[in-house]
Amino acid sequence: MTWGVLQFPGSCDERDALNACQIAGGGGPDQARLVWHEETDLSGLDGIVVPGGFSYGDYLRAGAIARFSPAMTAVADFAAAGGPVLGICNGFQVLCESGLLPGALLTNERTRFICRQGDLVVGEADSPFLTGLEADQTISIPFKHQSGRFFAPPELLDRIESNNQVAFRYAPGHNPNGSVNDIAGVTNEAGNVLGLMPHPEHAVEAFSGSTDGLAIFQGPALTATGGAA
Amino acid sequence: MSEPSPHREGFGVKSAHRALGLTDHEFELICEKMGREPNGVELAMFSLLWSEHCAYKHSKKLLGKLPTEGPRVVMGPGENAGAVDIGNGYSIAFKVESHNHPSAVEPFQGAATGVGGILRDVIALGARPIALLDSLRFGEPDTERTHYLVDGVVRGIGHYGNSMGIPTVGGEIYFEPPYEQNPLVNAMCVGIARTDEMVRAAAAGTGNKVVLFGSLTGRDGIGGASVLASAELDEGDDAKRPTVQIGDPFEEAKLLECCQELLAGDLLVSLQDLGAAGLTSSAGEMASAGNTGIDIDVGLVPLREADMEPFEIMVSESQERMLAVVEPSKVDQVLALCTKWQTASAVIGEVTDSGTFRILKNGETVGEIEIDDLVDGCPLYDLEPEEPTDWTYQNRVSIESDAGPSDIALALLASPSVASKRWAFEQYDSIVGSRTVHRAGVADASVLDIPESNRAIAVAIDGNGRRVACDPFQGTIEATLECAANLAVVGAEPLGVTNCLNFGNPEKPGVAWQLGRAIDGLAEACRALEAPVVGGNVSLYNETPQGPIYPTPVVGMVGELPDPAKVAGENWREGDSIALVGPFDPSLAGSELEKQLGQLGKGLPVREITPVKQAIELVREAVRSGGIRTATDVSDGGVTTALAELAIASGTGCETNLAPVLARRECSDEDALFGEGPGGFILAGEKSELEKLGGQGVDFELIGEVTGNEIITNAGSLKVEVLVEEAEAAFDSLEDRIESDQAGLTH
Structure with missing residues (x-):
């Protein structure tokens, strides 16, 4: 499985995502490469990560400028063809801005940036990224953001819930930002596009305190080979 | 602003140098070195590079x-x-x-x-x-x-x-x-x-080009080094706000990646950031370090505001800018990489062998200073030290002198300097x-x-x-x-x-x-x-x-x-033994408790460095061996505070007795509980592991064990006894004190 990790001006966690893809694939540098925001040819890539950071400085609105990049047009085509796309933090914001995922990310309830290790509960969503995880399983993943409050108007929220598009919720007492229904991550209707505010790429090495994030990166390969957790 | 800005007017007036922070003597020295009076551009440049911030004239x-x-x-x-x-x-x-x-x-x-x-x-x-x-x-x-x-x-x-x-x-x-x-x-x-x-900051190679890249140059931060950084603050300082620079981390993020690619491509002879005193300092110090001269044409500098004066361009402290020396054949590649990273760039000058810093505006010379005079010419001053006879700072009482040991322990944990900064x-x-x-x-x-x-x-x-x-x-x-x-x-x-x-x-x-x-x-x-x-x-x-x-x-x-x-982490476990290691000889002098009692005064006890160094080495090796569960040094608030912080981190209490400390040192019971000083370490882990540290020439005593939900520390007739959760509440209390009136801030 070869991953492409998008790189915009202002991306911060693209190397961390590369690292996570490589570890998930069992090591070796050929399992992931950076994709410059001006690239449009994603051939040879089996999965895409839209990484965290502050693309374009988060100016105007988080993710609002990056969505117009040539690479994101290619990612939309890639997703429409069923390719797995993972948006983390700023990447989640970009995917929402692009309309590839439902909802929006607003400024945290307390308005401050917050960085903390937290617990997530795996949702019912049917997604290749969740193949290695069980519904209701609790995993420990750090989050760090200032605009991570998931919001959807009531009708859309109902649809997200009834379609089982919730991939992760903050565990009770762990919602750091006031997200509606404690939602930390959602998928598109097809399940192949996942966005989440917490950072699974920062939970792949033992020294960081948790390796629970690995399963998310390993999911698509497991799915492709018909494996299950 | 009540006084005229030195940056907009006043050049040519005899006292302009004073408004820019130069003394009369320094101004005379500049005139002597130049053989004439400096013009406005030159005076502005001197005033910055001869400021305390740039010249270190009182500390060098x-x-x-x-x-x-x-x-x-x-x-x-x-x-x-x-x-x-x-x-x-x-x-x-x-x-x-x-x-x-x-x-x-x-x-x-x-x-x-x-x-x-x-x-x-x-x-x-x-x-x-x-x-x-x-x-x-x-x-x-x-x-x-x-x-x-x-x-x-x-x-x-x-x-x-x-x-x-x-x-x-x-x-x-x-x-x-x-x-x-x-x-x-x-x-x-x-x-x-x-x-x-790695690259050095020295300019080299006559004929090499000087490339400025990053943010556009604007009027922000003009005179920051001399006006803000090299004088005392006083009442009217809000009026100095325009001399504070504005940061744009997005520009710097691009600049970082751009620099990494430029260096990986071996495209740079040298690199320097623009900080205090802007182009004047960066270009001047590059030329000085390389024993070269440098020409800068301010007409080539990409500007945020079109009508900037040459002196403003030379001293602007606009952020997120870098200066590089580049061989002529590599200039195109450098500019192309800057374009890739969406960062402004321009060739603004050249390295010369003149030993002179020449400022041009569209080819015409507007200032000329010998690099040595500018960068190394500032007089260095001898200080005139005199030891004050008394404590010259205030004392305030925030804890009553008859407070009991447990109350003191909680007050110390809640003390702003000790309390948790997690927020x-x-x-x-x-x-x-x-x-x-x-x-x-x-x-x-x-x-x-x-x-x-x-x-x-x-x-x-x-x-x-x-x-x-x-x-x-x-x-x-x-x-x-x-x-x-x-x-x-x-x-x-x-x-x-x-x-x-x-x-x-x-x-x-x-x-x-x-x-x-x-x-x-x-x-x-x-x-x-x-x-x-x-x-x-x-x-x-x-x-x-x-x-x-x-x-x-x-x-x-x-x-x-x-x-x-x-x-070693900070989580000790029920049943672990606790040791105090090192030549720690606690005293209330200068301590957090003495501050709270309002009794601060001049002087600290003299402690030898060598035994502290030996303790540091012993603890380092012990931690490296992997046998220690937890290690921390005794710092603000003394042994009791150090123990409490470990207890709070793990949620498990401890029972300790400092009798061995009292036996070894000539300190009071209160000193043992709350005194400070160098050379103390608290270690926790298996008793057999800890005991390996004894008999190695460093003071070592087992003082208790990890147990229960209370922090209990005995020292002679005094006893601290607090619940871990009480201690935690005190330790976490600072956030509320700091943020209580955030909503009402109008500044």
């Missing part, structure tokens, strides 16, 4: 005492940052720098651009920044001004570091009355570079970069994985101004030892030191004495630890009409450890 002679050499030193003082060899062809670059006065005037931008500036120093070396730390000082947290400053500074640091994708992994915050009007914001950056790809650290991204083994606030030092060299580094920053005020020599030794102790408890050995010397007005004899004694102490401690000083910064004139700050040398230290997996 003293700084020569610091040890700067060692087998691992790759770059020492004089470069943009220091660097030490970390093995396998890599170096760690690091430096600490102050942004005190800008933060006093505009805390958010002041702190943000402080972070931006120190990042560029490390970037300019060819390194990729991998960590930030901050050392902050504010007044007591019960005033609206402190709330305003803390809020702005913490948000500013987070804004810049988070947006850049550089983790803020550690730091310290102290609250003391003398910092009320003049807070301290010291930021330290640590970076990694391939040693053979601040959680506003910083501490994990981006995937190197952070220990996050801010988890251990005494932050640990970063360095897979490039198959090892880890530990970084710490320390400085207790109150203790330095009591005794500048001993206090500075303690700050340095504390840094080394913080490294030892994660198993790290010092490689190098950086420092930021924050003091008051050195022209005053008492401050001059503090500065001299502190530098002596730093030199002695660094020599003893064999930890060379590879860089640093001096920030003087930190005083207001209310008086000077506490003298505050902030010491930053980088060390290495072989295996990050063996780093």
Whole structure:
């Protein structure tokens, strides 16, 4: 499985995502490469990560400028063809801005940036990224953001819930930002596009305190080979 | 503004130099060197490079005492940052720098651009920044001004570091009355570079091109170095707000990646960041270091505002800019990479062999200064130190003298300088970069994985101004030892030191004495630890009409450890034994408790460095062996506070008796519980593991065990007995005190 990790001006966690893809694939540098925001040819890539950071400085609105990049047009085509796309933090914001995922990310309830290790509960969503995880399983993943409050108007929220598009919720007492229904991550209707505010790429090495994030990166390969957790 | 701005008018008038911060004597010296009076452009340039901030005219002679050499030193003082060899062809670059006065005037931008500036120093070396730390000082947290400053500074640091994708992994915050009007914001950056790809800041090669890239040049920050950084703060300082720079971390993020690609492509002869005094300083120092001359045409500088005067362009402190010397054949490649990273760039000049700094405007000379006169011509002053006879700072009582030991223990944990700073650290991204083994606030030092060299580094920053005020020599030794102790408890050995010397007005004899004694102490401690000083910064004139700050040398230290997996954490377990290790000889002098009792006075007990060093080495080896569950050094608030912090971290209490300490030392029961001083470590783990540390020439005593839900510490007739949850509530109480009136802020 070869991953492409998008790189915009202002991306911060693209190397961390590369690292996570490589570890998930069992090591070796050929399992992931950076994709410059001006690239449009994603051939040879089996999965895409839209990484965290502050693309374009988060100016105007988080993710609002990056969505117009040539690479994101290619990612939309890639997703429409069923390719797995993972948006983390700023990447989640970009995917929402692009309309590839439902909802929006607003400024945290307390308005401050917050960085903390937290617990997530795996949702019912049917997604290749969740193949290695069980519904209701609790995993420990750090989050760090200032605009991570998931919001959807009531009708859309109902649809997200009834379609089982919730991939992760903050565990009770762990919602750091006031997200509606404690939602930390959602998928598109097809399940192949996942966005989440917490950072699974920062939970792949033992020294960081948790390796629970690995399963998310390993999911698509497991799915492709018909494996299950 | 009540007085005319020196920057818009007044050139050609005899007294213009005074408004720019130069003395009459210095102005005469400039005229003598030039053989004529300087014109406006030249005077503006002199006023900045001859400012305290750039010329170190009151501290340079003293700084020569610091040890700067060692087998691992790759770059020492004089470069943009220091660097030490970390093995396998890599170096760690690091430096600490102050942004005190800008933060006093505009805390958010002041702190943000402080972070931006120190990042560029490390970037300019060819390194990729991998960590930030901050050392902050504010007044007591019960005033609206402190709330305003803390809020702005913490948000500013987070804004810049988070947006850049550089983790803020550690730091310290102290609250003391003398910092009320003049807070301290010291930021330290640590970076990694391939040693053979590091660049120096020296211009070289006559005919090589000078390329300016990054943000556009505007009017922000004009005169910041001379106006803000080199004079005392006074009442009307809000009017100086326009001289505070505005930070744009997005520009710097692009600049960082651009520099990394330029260096990887071997496209640069040299690289320098633009900081205080802007182009004047960067270009002048590049030419000085390379013994060349330099021509800069201000007509070629990409501007934010079209009608800027030549002097404004030369002294602008617009942020996020870099200056490079490039061989003519590589200029096109350099400009193309800048375009790729969407950053403005232009060839603005040339390296010459004239020894002259020539300023042109569209080809016509508008200023001409000998590089030597500008960069090295500033007179260096001898200080006139005089030791004050008395304690010159205020005392206030915040705890009654008849308070019982348990109440004192809780009061110390709730003391702003001791209490948990998690609310601040959680506003910083501490994990981006995937190197952070220990996050801010988890251990005494932050640990970063360095897979490039198959090892880890530990970084710490320390400085207790109150203790330095009591005794500048001993206090500075303690700050340095504390840094080394913080490294030892994660198993790290010092490689190098950086420092930021924050003091008051050195022209005053008492401050001059503090500065001299502190530098002596730093030199002695660094020599003893064999930890060379590879860089640093001096920030003087930190005083207001209310008086000077506490003298505050902030010491930053980088060390290495072989295996990050063996780093002791802070979680002891039920049944673990607890040992007190080291020559710790507690005293209330200069302690947190003495402060709260309002009894601070001059002097600290003299403690030998050698036995402390031996204890540091013993603890380091013990931690490296992997047999220690928890290690921490005894610091603010003494043994009781150290034990309580460990209990809070794990949720499990302890029962200890300090009788062995009382038997060995001539201290009182109260000293044993709450006294401070260097050389004390609390270790916890299996009894059999701890006992291996006995009989090795370092004082060692088992003082109790981990048990229950109470923190119990006996010392003679005194007994501390508090519930862990009570202690935790006290320890976590600062956030509410700081943030209580955030909503109502109007500043």
